[in-house]
Structure formats: C-alpha cells, structure tokens
Amino acid sequence: MKQVVATMAGNVWKIVVTVGEQVEEGQDVVILESMKMEIPIAAEASGTVQEIHVQEGDFVNEGDVLLTLE
Template sequence: MKQIVANMAGTVIDVLVNEGDEVQGGADVVMLESMKMEVPVAAEVSGKVTAIKVNVGDFVNEGDVLIELEG
C-alpha cells in the first residue's frame, strides 16, 4: 500500500481524485491552502486510489496520510 501524505500543514480545499481512479506519478491529487496560498499535493508514484482519508475543509498536518494507492 502506497500513501500520499501532506507536504505541509494546511486546509484541504479540493480533492482532485475519486476512489478507483488511476493516477500517474506527478499528478496533483489534493489542493491545500496554507498561509493564504494554494499548494498542490502530487502523487509521487502511480497507482489506483483505494482510499481517500480527507474531506474538503479538513485541516491536516505535515505527514498526515491523504490518499492510499494500490499498485
């Protein structure tokens, strides 16, 4: 199981994928707002989205798991 984690603390303003989607490494999967800036979080590896661990409006800390991938 591969995990995509937050690279900084912030508020989730958009989730760009759905469970079951195939994502490619480098693709943006979540948008965070931190210090009044929109910060994309990209998948480091390719895979199929098996779980989305956050919702729009959630506050996350650096290192929190956002999405789990399989494959």
C-alpha cells in the same frame, strides 16, 4: 500500498481525484490551502486511488496521510 501525505500543514481545499481513479506519478491529487496560497500535492507513484482519508475543509498536519494508492 502507497500513501500520499501532506507536505505541510494546511486546510484541504480541493480533492481532485476519486476512489478507483488511476493516477500517474507527479499528478496533482489534493490541493491544500495554507497562508492564502494553494499548494498542490502530487502522487509520488502511479497507482489506483484505494481510499481517501480526508474531506475538503479538513485541517491536516505535515505527514498526515491524505490518500492511499494501490
């Protein structure tokens, strides 16, 4: 099981994947908003989205788990 974590603190602006979706390494999975900038968060490995741990509008800190891949 692999985790995708926030690389910085910010608000979850958009979740661009769904549970069960196959993602490739480097594919954007979540977009954070911080200081009026959109920061894409990419999967560090390929896999299937197992669980999404955040909702759009949530505030996350650096290192928080956004979603789990299997």
